[in-house]
Amino acid sequence: MDFSTLKYVLGTKNEAKVKAVRLATGADPLCMSVPSGISDQPLSEEETIRGAVNRAKAALTEAGEGYIGLGLEGGLAYDDLFTQQWYLVSVCAAWDGTQLSLGKGLAFPMPNEAVERIKREDVELRTVIDEWSGTTGSNHRGGAYGLITGGRIQRAEVFRDAVIAALAPFVSPFYRETT
Numbered sequence: 551m552d553f554s555t556l557k558y559v560l561g562t563k564n565e566a567k568v569k570a571v572r573l574a575t576g577a578d579p580l581c582m583s584v585p586s587g588i589s590d591q592p593l594s595e596e597e598t599i600r601g602a603v604n605r606a607k608a609a610l611t612e613a614g615e616g617y618i619g620l621g622l623e624g625g626l627a628y629d630d631l632f633t634q635q636w637y638l639v640s641v642c643a644a645w646d647g648t649q650l651s652l653g654k655g656l657a658f659p660m661p662n663e664a665v666e667r668i669k670r671e672d673v674e675l676r677t678v679i680d681e682w683s684g685t686t687g688s689n690h691r692g693g694a695y696g697l698i699t700g701g702r703i704q705r706a707e708v709f710r711d712a713v714i715a716a717l718a719p720f721v722s723p724f725y726r727e728t729t
């Protein structure tokens with residue numbers, strides 16, 4: 551897939567997300583802070599996707615034509631059906647003004663007790679991860695993925711895969727209609 555023919559505008563300045571777009575496309579995106587239009591801590595996959603889509607659309611509106619708007623959003627989702635477990639999901643939305651596409655990065659189990667605390671005390675996941683790692687700004691670096699896996703999986707890498715997936719319909723010939 552050739553990502554180099556397109557220009558990207560990313561709806562955040564978060565360092566892990568900027569790195570993800572660089573890793574996915576080889577390009578430096580134009581970065582702007584835009585509202586996600588959802589709560590600071592999304593608590594369902596639907597809300598997480600909505601935040602990603604809102605960011606992608608707002609970023610494209612800010613940048614104007616000629617770009618693909620990218621919205622990256624992290625959120626928590628509960629699996630009621632199989633595992634009774636909370637998962638961290640990392641979603642990318644891509645929007646060119648006509649076509650909307652989604653890529654969903656690795657869903658990773660989060661300790662249920664941490665999420666219960668997030669809900670009880672109205673704090674965000676980054677607060678808990680910063681506390682556990684004894685640092686600040688974990689959401690700009692390896693994130694929860696990095697802390698729990700001892701650095702084997704990084705937040706930027708998870709979002710990189712989500713970005714590649716979301717952009718595939720824009721750059722891969724396999725999606726072109728042949729009729």
Ligand SMILES: O=P(O)(O)OP(=O)(O)OP(=O)(O)OC[C@H]1O[C@@H](n2cnc3c(O)ncnc32)[C@H](O)[C@@H]1O
Nearest residue numbers: 562564590623624674675676679689693694695705
């Ligand atoms: O600057 P922006 O783009 O807003 O990025 P963010 O990391 O603050 O915000 P998200 O909307 O992507 O994520 C929602 C919340 O979940 C937190 N979060 C999501 N994934 C995380 C991770 O891997 N590690 C730590 N915190 C995470 C994040 O910091 C927010 O508090």
